[in-house]
Structures are given as C-alpha cells and as structure tokens.
Amino acid sequence: MKTADITTIFIALAVTLLQIAIGAFPVAMFAFPLNTLAMLLWVVAMLHIYRYRTTSAIAKFMLSREATWLSLLIMAATGVVLGLQRNPMSDAWAVVIGLLFVQSHLMFVVLRGWRVNNRIRWRFAILHIGLLLALGAGFWGAPDREQLRIAVESHPSREAYTIEGVERRLPYDIALKEFKTEMSENNTPTNYTARIVVEGESVVLRVNHPYNRTWSEKIYLINGGVAHNGSDYAIVEVVREPWQWLSAVGIVMLIVGDVLLFLCGPKGRR
Numbered sequence: 193m194k195t196a197d198i199t200t201i202f203i204a205l206a207v208t209l210l211q212i213a214i215g216a217f218p219v220a221m222f223a224f225p226l227n228t229l230a231m232l233l234w235v236v237a238m239l240h241i242y243r244y245r246t247t248s249a250i251a252k253f254m255l256s257r258e259a260t261w262l263s264l265l266i267m268a269a270t271g272v273v274l275g276l277q278r279n280p281m282s283d284a285w286a287v288v289i290g291l292l293f294v295q296s297h298l299m300f301v302v303l304r305g306w307r308v309n310n311r312i313r314w315r316f317a318i319l320h321i322g323l324l325l326a327l328g329a330g331f332w333g334a335p336d337r338e339q340l341r342i343a344v345e346s347h348p349s350r351e352a353y354t355i356e357g358v359e360r361r362l363p364y365d366i367a368l369k370e371f372k373t374e375m376s377e378n379n380t381p382t383n384y385t386a387r388i389v390v391e392g393e394s395v396v397l398r399v400n401h402p403y404n405r406t407w408s409e410k411i412y413l414i415n416g417g418v419a420h421n422g423s424d425y426a427i428v429e430v431v432r433e434p435w436q437w438l439s440a441v442g443i444v445m446l447i448v449g450d451v452l453l454f455l456c457g458p459k460g461r462r
Contacts (some may be wrong), residue, residue: 200262203293207286216283223335224434230331234292238299245304254300264289265298291331298324315452322445325438333435340430341414344368344388346423352430362430364391371416371424386413397428408436425455 210217222230245251253259270290282288302324306317340352340360348365367389374383387398390411395403397413404410407431416426 203289207284207289210285210289214285217288218286219283219335221335227335229330229366231328234296235299239303242300242303245300249302254297255304259297260301263294266294270294291327291337295324295331298327305319315449315456317450318445318452320447322442322447325442328444329435329439329442333433333438336431336432336434338430340432342366342428342430343388344426344428345419348389366390366411366427366428368424369394371426373416384413384416384426386416386428388426388428397426402431408432408434 241248241251241254245255257332270287281337298320302317302320305320306313338360339355340354340362342349343354344366345368348367350362350365352360352362354360369389370387372385375382376382376383384399388395388397388411390403390405395411397403397411399413402410402412409430412429412431414427416424419425437438
C-alpha cells in the first residue's frame with residue numbers, strides 16, 4: 193500500500209474517532225494568544241521536518257504528487273462544506289485537520305520552490321506565500337472572530353449576544369433613529385433600512401450593505417420592525433475579524449503574483 197493511501201486512511205480514521213469521542217472541535221478555546229502560539233509552533237515544526245526532507249518519510253510524502261492531489265481534494269470538499277455555512281470556519285474535525293494538512297503541504301512547497309540555484313523565484317514566492325497567508329488568516333484567526341447581535345431601539349444600548357446566547361458588552365453605544373421597510377406591490381417586504389447612531393455618528397444601514405466601523409469590524413442590518421410598545425427596533429450584527437489584515441495581505445500578494453505570471457510567464461522572458 194502506498195504512503196498516500198496509508199496517510200489518507202489514517203486521517204479519515206483520526207477525524208472520525210475525534211468527532212465521535214470529543215464532538216465538535218473547540219474553536220473558541222484557541223482564541224488569542226493560544227492560536228498565535230499554536231501557529232508559531234506549527235511553523236517551527238514544519239521547518240524542522242523540512243530540514244530532514246531527504247530522510248524523513250513525512251517530508252517526502254508532503255513533497256510528493258500524491259500530497260498535492262490530496263490537498264486539492266480536501267480543498268474542493270472543504271469549499272463545498274464551508275459554502276453551505278454562514279461561519280467562515282466549521283468546527284468539524286475533518287475540516288480543521290484537512291485545512292491544517294493543506295497548509296502544511298503548501299508550506300513544504302514554498303520551502304522547496306521559492307529559491308532555485310541561489311536565485312529567488314519572486315513570482316512563485318509571492319503567489320504561493322500569498323495563498324498561504326490567505327488560508328492561514330481564516331484558519332488561525334477563526335477563534336478570534338466574533339459575531340454579536342444586538343436589538344437596537346431609540347435609547348442607547350451596548351448589550352449584545354453571541355449566537356450561543358452569551359452576553360457580550362460592546363465598548364460603545366448604538367441607538368436607533370429610524371427604521372423603514374420597503375414594500376412591494378404584493379405588500380411583502382423587499383428591503384430594510386435603518387439609521388443608527390454609533391459613537392455619535394449617524395450611519396445608514398441596509399441589508400447586505402454594512403457599516404465599516406474599523407478595518408476589522410463591520411455592522412450589518414439583519415432585521416427590524418415594530419415592538420409591542422409601538423416603537424421601532426432593528427436587529428444589527430457586529431462582526432469582528434482581527435486577522436482580516438493578514439487575509440488582505442495574502443489576497444493582494446495573490447493578485448500581484450497572478451499579474452506577474454501573466455506579464456512575464458512562469459519562468460520569465462528575456
């Protein structure tokens with residue numbers, strides 16, 4: 193039996209046993225600083241294993257064509273799973289271990305291919321490192337992502353709740369000034385608009401048109417209506433993604449790498 197087959201069977205059995213024995217992966221437990229520490233330990237481990245690439249069976253497999261095909265298969269399956277979910281990262285062990293394997297394989301590919309004959313392959317390095325950063329930001333930064341919802345009325349409030357119902361207090365007040373519902377000819381809602389006050393600033397929210405409070409925090413309009421006392425209310429969602437800057441850097445590097453490949457080709461031209 194080939195190493196790729198053994199590795200695939202081992203990963204499948206491991207994730208199945210972990211899912212049965214432990215349940216969902218404890219994503220929240222690895223919030224900062226544990227996720228940063230785990231990422232640094234993973235980088236050190238990858239560098240150490242790569243040093244013995246000529247003798248290590250793990251390194252040889254991670255640099256093989258079979259590992260590439262397995263990574264592509266995992267990415268395709270993970271894309272389908274995550275595409276059906278609202279959160280950017282699933283708490284299933286199969287998704288977590290699968291994405292970790294893809295990143296490990298990509299790290300080995302970068303270490304092997306970024307330099308040839310003592311010359312840096314800039315297009316290769318920019319493209320592959322950008323992909324590694326984009327994947328890593330979503331993976332390692334998932335525990336730090338917050339998704340809070342708050343019912344906003346005319347009086348200022350900052351008591352928000354997680355999806356699980358845990359109360360979180362915002363560092364600023366949100367108040368509702370106006371809420372409108374656009375109706376169709378059939379008298380059904382077609383769009384919602386809310387004017388809120390955030391830190392003294394008047395902001396207009398529409399569905400799928402969030403307010404960017406900071407580079408890592410967005411405020412979305414979810415729903416609204418009229419309360420029992422006759423006053424308007426709106427349900428807004430505050431999404432915080434502290435690792436978004438790293439994802440943005442990776443995406444920019446991917447774009448730059450693609451442009452360089454288009455202009456110069458994979459090997460360059462004289």
